[in-house]
Amino acid sequence: MVKRSRRFVAFFLAALALVLALAFVAADRWSRITARDNAELAAQSVARANQGLLVSELQKFRLLPLVLAEFPDVAEVLADANPEATAHLNAQLELLAGRTDAAVIYLIGRDGVTRAASNWRLRTSFVGQNYGFRPYFRGAMRDGASELFALGTVSGRPGLYLARRIDQNGRALGTIVVKVEFDRLEKAWGVDGGIGLVTDPHGVVLVTSRPAWRFKTTEPLSRRALEDAVRTLQFGPSPPARAPLSLSGSEASVGAGRRQEPYVAGTLPAPIDDGRLTALVPLQPFLEDARRVALLWGLAILLVAGAIVAVLLRQWDRQRMLLQSRAALSLEVERQTAELRDTNARLLVESQEREEATNKYVAAREDLARANRLGTLGQITAGVAHEINQPVAAIRTFAENSTKLITRSRPEDAQLNLGRIIALTERIASITSELRSFTRRKTPVPVQATLGSIVDGALLLLGAKASSQIEIAVSRADREHVLVGDRVRLEQVLINLLRNALDAVGKRPGAIQLTASAQGDRMTIRIVDRGPGIDPAIRERLFTPFETAKSGGLGLGLAIARDIAREFDGDLWLDPMEGPGAAFIVSLRIAR
Structure with a gap:
């Protein structure tokens, strides 16, 4: 098998050498044809440009005799x-x-x-x-x-x-x-190394970028044309001589003997004495460019051929090594398959354990947030009790008055008092319902509450006395925006921030301001207090759990509030501000 492979490689190398020789001949022929085609296009382009310059120059001067x-x-x-x-x-x-x-x-x-x-x-x-x-x-x-x-x-x-x-x-x-x-025109024709010339019907060069060719011929003159030229002194006292130029269609050569250089000619009619305008472009630069392209292609082909040969030379060695490695590979595959089965089993166990740990973490975080809500309720219990005691006392008074009004045959006034009692019981029910919702542990439901309901719920839990210290600046349109998030958890964010602000300002009325504004798909809520501000010592660790500047505080309120905001694609941060006080900004996503 190895001998057969070597014979095949030897045959392939011989065939490759023959193909390369043929490719060299074909590349040289392609280079010459391509170079001539490109040079002819360039010559015609230069001829048109030269013709345009000549026509423009003559149009100006041919009007002069008419005017004069x-x-x-x-x-x-x-x-x-x-x-x-x-x-x-x-x-x-x-x-x-x-x-x-x-x-x-x-x-x-x-x-x-x-x-x-x-x-x-x-x-x-x-x-x-x-x-x-x-x-x-x-x-x-x-x-x-x-x-x-x-x-x-x-x-x-x-x-x-x-x-x-x-x-x-x-x-x-x-x-x-x-x-x-035509001195300036002749200089312009010879700028790029080409040659421009105008010949009369007899082939005499009239205008040219090669001054030495002027009044020389590109072909032999007839006897009559030569006699006329000598008689009229059209080309000077001496008869025109041959120019070192040979023209045959688009092919041209410049020079004499072995120093001839190949050119390509582009010819157009010339507006002088029914002559011809010719632009000569040297062929050698185009031939060099075409050969460079052919060389690059040849090198690319050689690289590919070399790669193929290298592949073939190594193929027979690989076949030998392949038989030896198959047995070892089978054993290795079996061993790795067993390892993969064991690893897969371990990954399955670890995945289940990680899922259980994640569930425990989520439950623990919810328990911690609920504990924070219960702790917050402990702080606002007095206010809530005051909010409930006032309606209860009013209910008793209205009930006693209604009894007296009935005995005095005044049922309309008694009915009015009963309506007031119903309204007060509804207020007590809303307060107790808010308390139950705030303390209840449940799965968050996104997109369920407007900004207005969240702010109202938070103020209801804080109580009327605390609410009197808070100035709310939220437009009616902003109140109607539905926010992404669970209503109770978003209320917890506002209550934590407002509770901290109330602790900072004491009993000063109007010392806290809550504003909100919608920007695109975001609702920005800003809570500002005029308290002593945030201690610079804990400013960098403000949202770290168990970091607090309040005596008796746990340091969980801000950390939990930010976690809740981020859970619903929002955020919470401290807004730097000048002067006393502190400002916190809550950014929440608006439901679409």
């Missing part, structure tokens, strides 16, 4: 060589050339001699020069308008000549010529 033809001084200078008109026109052309960035603007008479020019101040001024042999002059005099890209015979600088004929009364007087140079 309407100047009154132009016809006057051509019709009559008036020195004053000529001087004024020279100044106008000079100002206009400076503002429009035109290389030169000049006026040629019908005899071919320049009458006025924007460069009249310079040593190379066109004034007095004869340009009758230039094709743009002849074309404009014949057809009304003409354009020619040529080398300047005086300045020696290339540019596009835009000529327009000046007529008066049906008679041709001469031409106005605007020369445009």
Whole structure:
């Protein structure tokens, strides 16, 4: 079995080597195709951008001859060589050339001699020069308008000549010529390392970001085109030579001999002499990018192949080890299964014990809260007895009066007293019912009481005398909010806080204030007293059980009150305040 695995691995390695060789060839071909496609897209994009710049530049200057033809001084200078008109026109052309960035603007008479020019101040001024042999002059005099890209015979600088004929009364007087140079445009074309150029229909380079290529050809000139170029001096005294550029569709190469570099060409129509605008983008950067991508893919494939080989090499070893480990694994599984059964049994016992402990803790906490309520009842017993004694005494008085009223034949008044007795017995019943509910141990039922009923129940247990010391500031709308929690336990929270406040303020009336406000799904109850405040020594341990500053106190009231509030998704805390007194805040959730 091991020998068979080794033969399979050897066969796989041989097949992998063949696949890698084929993948290398395919990756190289993919890199070249992808690089050329990306370069062609880039070349076309650059060509469109260059075309837009050229069109924008020419649109501005092609309007100038039309405008200048309407100047009154132009016809006057051509019709009559008036020195004053000529001087004024020279100044106008000079100002206009400076503002429009035109290389030169000049006026040629019908005899071919320049009458006025924007460069009249310079040593190379066109004034007095004869340009009758230039094709743009002849074309404009014949057809009304003409354009020619040529080398300047005086300045020696290339540019596009835009000529327009000046007529008066049906008679041709001469031409106005605007020369445009493309230095800034050529620099913009060569910013990113590419090459931009415009060629005429014969393949002569007119505008280019490579100045050395200007007036050179991308293809051989015909004899007639060569004779015309020499005769008109369009490209200078020397005939155009070949540029170090080879173009064939979108493929191009720059340089000569072994130093040729591959480029990709994007070609569009050029608005100069029916020429073509070409953008050349070097192919090498795109080829390098494509090869990097192919290399990354190749490395990823090699990593995957290496991982597969490693897996196969280890597979035969694992098969050997697998047989040896199965027996040991079976024994280990049996041993661990037995341990798991024992552990599961122990966990079951511990879970039951924890559940019993939790139930005991809950019962103990409820017993402790009930003991706290009973202790609180011990403190308010006197007030409750006073609350019951007063109705009992009144009942006796009303009963005695009713007896006398009946003997005196006054049944209506006796019936009125009996109604009062019924009302007083209902008050006694409400007090005793509240006491029974407060002391009874029962399962809490959430969402069963409004804020108003909780506050009223707490005040009823505290008694009228104690209630007279408490100022209640709760709006009617807030009283109607139903709170999440058991009514009796929430009453216990308020009674504990109010009882502490009563102990702090003594018998001063109005020294305690209870306010409440609803904010979203929370009801915030604030109890403020004007007593001596909380001793800083126990402020940090205020809610710790059995911590108290009152003599004879157990220190359970605040701890139990906060536990009850938190049990119903609320909280209780001490609100820091300036001056004497203390403020406690209870936050409870409003039922929705």
